[in-house]
Amino acid sequence: MDKDLTDQVVDIAQRVVASGAISANGHGNVSVRVPGAEEMYFTAGPSLRNHPASAVVRVGLDGTLLEGELPPIQGAVVAMHTAMYADHSDVGCVVHTHSPYATAYAVARRRIGCWVEAMAMFGLADGVPVAGYGPRGSDEAIANIRAAVTPGVPAVLLANHGVLVFHRTPELAILAGGVVEEAAQAGINASALGGAVEIPPELRAAALQRAMTFDSRGTVHA
Ligand SMILES: [Zn+2]
Numbered sequence: 357m358d359k360d361l362t363d364q365v366v367d368i369a370q371r372v373v374a375s376g377a378i379s380a381n382g383h384g385n386v387s388v389r390v391p392g393a394e395e396m397y398f399t400a401g402p403s404l405r406n407h408p409a410s411a412v413v414r415v416g417l418d419g420t421l422l423e424g425e426l427p428p429i430q431g432a433v434v435a436m437h438t439a440m441y442a443d444h445s446d447v448g449c450v451v452h453t454h455s456p457y458a459t460a461y462a463v464a465r466r467r468i469g470c471w472v473e474a475m476a477m478f479g480l481a482d483g484v485p486v487a488g489y490g491p492r493g494s495d496e497a498i499a500n501i502r503a504a505v506t507p508g509v510p511a512v513l514l515a516n517h518g519v520l521v522f523h524r525t526p527e528l529a530i531l532a533g534g535v536v537e538e539a540a541q542a543g544i545n546a547s548a549l550g551g552a553v554e555i556p557p558e559l560r561a562a563a564l565q566r567a568m569t570f571d572s573r574g575t576v577h578a
Contacts, residue, residue, distance in 0.1 A: 357423055361397045362412045364388055368449065368526045369404040375530055377455040377537035378404060384453035384518070385430060387437040388526065390414070395422060396441060396450075400430045404453070417442050432493040436514075439498050440522040443505070449526040451533050454518040457540035462486065462513040471552035472539040476560035477567040478528075479510050483554075484536055489515035511536050 368386045372378055382405035387398040394417040401411035413424030417438045426434070437450045461468050461484075468484040470476055475483070487504035490497030492514075501520065504512050510532045511521045519536060523529035546552040555563065 357412065357414060358390075358397075361388060361390060362409050364526070365397045365399055365412050366407055366409050368451070368530065369399055369407040371526070371530050372451055372453065372533065373405050375534045377453060377458075377533045379454040379456055379459070381454075384451070385433060385437070386451045386526075386529075387415075387441075387449070389441050389448045394418070396437060398430075398434065398437060400424060400426050402427070402429070435493045435498050436501060436520055439502060440520070443502065444522065446524050447522045448524050449529040450520065450522045451529045452514075452518060452520050453533065455533065455537040455540075457544055458484075458513060458519040458536050459517075460544060461540050462518060463516055465489075465515050468513070468536065468539050468543060469552060469554040470539075470560055471546070471554050472535070472542050473555065473563050474535045475539050476555060476563040478532055478535050479508060480532065480535060480539070481557075481560040481564065482506055482509055484511045484513055484519075484539075485509070486513045486515055487520075489517070492517055 382403035384404050385399045387396045389396050396415055398413050398415050399407050400413045401407045413426050414422040416422055440447050440450045465486050467486050470481050470483050485504045488500040490500050510523045513519055521529050521533040543552045
């Protein structure tokens with residue numbers, strides 16, 4: 357096992373927990389693509405909370421366990437991760453959690469709309485689609501995920517299960533997972549007030565444009 361990649365996966369797990377976009381039991385898994393190889397490093401521990409380096413495994417993108425020990429519960433969801441790397445050459449990190457509010461939408465089998473401005477700013481202007489149910493990690497579940505993934509959209513809800521986020525870097529994947537959870541919480545809170553209102557499509561583009569303009573200026577110093 358490569359120590360740097362192992363430590364990176366453990367660090368991502370800690371940062372996902374710190375982000376708060378995680379269920380109370382810490383269930384979930386994260387992985388990173390091994391640069392230049394058809395492999396990933398994957399958390400094989402039962403929880404992302406205090407995930408030990410000794411429980412990180414190396415897995416081929418064909419699903420073959422190459423190094424470490426993979427318990428059956430974690431082994432069942434390996435294909436959700438490998439499919440994202442196989443399908444999207446730019447994806448470098450995959451995060452799966454049962455973050456509570458996003459999972460509520462997944463359980464209700466309802467998409468999350470673009471009703472929080474951060475969604476327009478971080479690649480979720482089209483909302484978060486729902487992948488139809490299939491037993492976790494099964495061929496059917498993976499086919500449903502592949503069918504639901506929208507080009508350029510870094511997240512998908514897994515019906516009756518949780519949420520899957522995939523992005524170029526761990527930082528972006530953690531960020532997107534947090535935005536999805538924030539939007540889901542806002543959506544549920546707004547349902548008591550008559551329901552969330554989506555940002556009109558043309559203004560979603562304007563929100564992104566404004567964010568990019570400010571980003572290109574960098575930090576302003578007094
Ligand atoms: Zn899960």
